[in-house]
Amino acid sequence: MVTANSELTYNSKIEGDIIVTRADAAINWVRTNSMWPMPMGLACCAIELMASAASRFDIARFGAEVMRFSPRQADCMIVAGTVTYKMAPVVRRIYDQMAAPKWVIAMGACASSGGMYRSYATLQGVDRIVPVDVYVSGCPPRPEALLDALMKLQAKVKREPAASQLLHP
Amino acid sequence: MTTDVDLTTAVSQQFPSALPRASLDCPAFNSSAAEVAAVLKYLRDAQGFDFLTDLTAIDWTAEKSPRFTVIWHLYSSEQHRYVRVAADCTSATEPVMPSVTGLWAGADWHERECYDMFGIIFTGHPDLRRILMWDGYPYFPLRKEFPLAGLPAALPDAEISAETGAGVIAAPMAGGPFVATPGQPMSAAEPRAKDEAWNEHSEKTV
Numbered sequence: 001m002v003t004a005n006s007e008l009t010y011n012s013k014i015e016g017d018i019i020v021t022r023a024d025a026a027i028n029w030v031r032t033n034s035m036w037p038m039p040m041g042l043a044c045c046a047i048e049l050m051a052s053a054a055s056r057f058d059i060a061r062f063g064a065e066v067m068r069f070s071p072r073q074a075d076c077m078i079v080a081g082t083v084t085y086k087m088a089p090v091v092r093r094i095y096d097q098m099a100a101p102k103w104v105i106a107m108g109a110c111a112s113s114g115g116m117y118r119s120y121a122t123l124q125g126v127d128r129i130v131p132v133d134v135y136v137s138g139c140p141p142r143p144e145a146l147l148d149a150l151m152k153l154q155a156k157v158k159r160e161p162a163a164s165q166l167l168h169p
Numbered sequence: 170m171t172t173d174v175d176l177t178t179a180v181s182q183q184f185p186s187a188l189p190r191a192s193l194d195c196p197a198f199n200s201s202a203a204e205v206a207a208v209l210k211y212l213r214d215a216q217g218f219d220f221l222t223d224l225t226a227i228d229w230t231a232e233k234s235p236r237f238t239v240i241w242h243l244y245s246s247e248q249h250r251y252v253r254v255a256a257d258c259t260s261a262t263e264p265v266m267p268s269v270t271g272l273w274a275g276a277d278w279h280e281r282e283c284y285d286m287f288g289i290i291f292t293g294h295p296d297l298r299r300i301l302m303w304d305g306y307p308y309f310p311l312r313k314e315f316p317l318a319g320l321p322a323a324l325p326d327a328e329i330s331a332e333t334g335a336g337v338i339a340a341p342m343a344g345g346p347f348v349a350t351p352g353q354p355m356s357a358a359e360p361r362a363k364d365e366a367w368n369e370h371s372e373k374t375v
Binding site for chain 1: 301302303308310315316317318319320324325326328329330332333335337338340341342
């Protein structure tokens, strides 16, 4: 589960209707708990991605169940599968269309490094064209691994200096 | 229903230059680039081979002449049997073969793939473009001189290429290619083992 945010404590007996916190903590709390994924499903990893969204694993427990097929509405691109060179510019263009702040999870061996496709047709790691925040090992990774990656990404987002990034982009 | 022997006699009577080709399964014929379109049309119209199951090519390496052979696999949905036809391309540098899209519409994508991978020009094809690789890719990947890892080239999109600085690279093989070697214990045969200097069968030396 997402760890409790110790900076966002609220005791109504002491504070009444007033909450005091840091802007970073409040902004990151909002971002962390509703991270809408852009499912960039390109191969078999996408099947595990679908399983992560289904009832047994239920990515909704982490606030990331709203798969958005429009990049304009997505926060986190999950590159799930083999990225060919023919597809690579499309992946980058979709990433460019996402509104900031945005994050990328490279799901599985192929997206992370080209995997077993050491060939003329396959991009050798999606980090050559988009900045990756979390890499997930596995071929394909189990849904638990993707949930773990999402939690790691949430932990990373919580450490970001969101307020200063907003004020000085 | 005609037997395989009947088919061989019928084809050789119709086309004296179409010789039987060595085959372990279905009847097969060697034809020529000039005549193959007529042979295939005869097989479709007179022998009932109404379905083109596959169309591919062989690269016999640059030293051999003829270098390229195009293969057609036909199936008869009435007689439930196959026939194979092969024809050599006369030129090794600009291999040309007549298109059979007029006989089977399904040949369209097969011929595009064959052009994409081997660079064989199918004359009379309505839209001979690459189908797997992108337009502008400079190589034909299934030719024998082309390495599995690939050769450096530009990305399909110049704008993305300029922004990311990425391009097509020769893939790091990391001890590969990623195939198991037959006749060895699994621990030595699997791709991961080739990447390591040692395993339980060979001591670590460095």
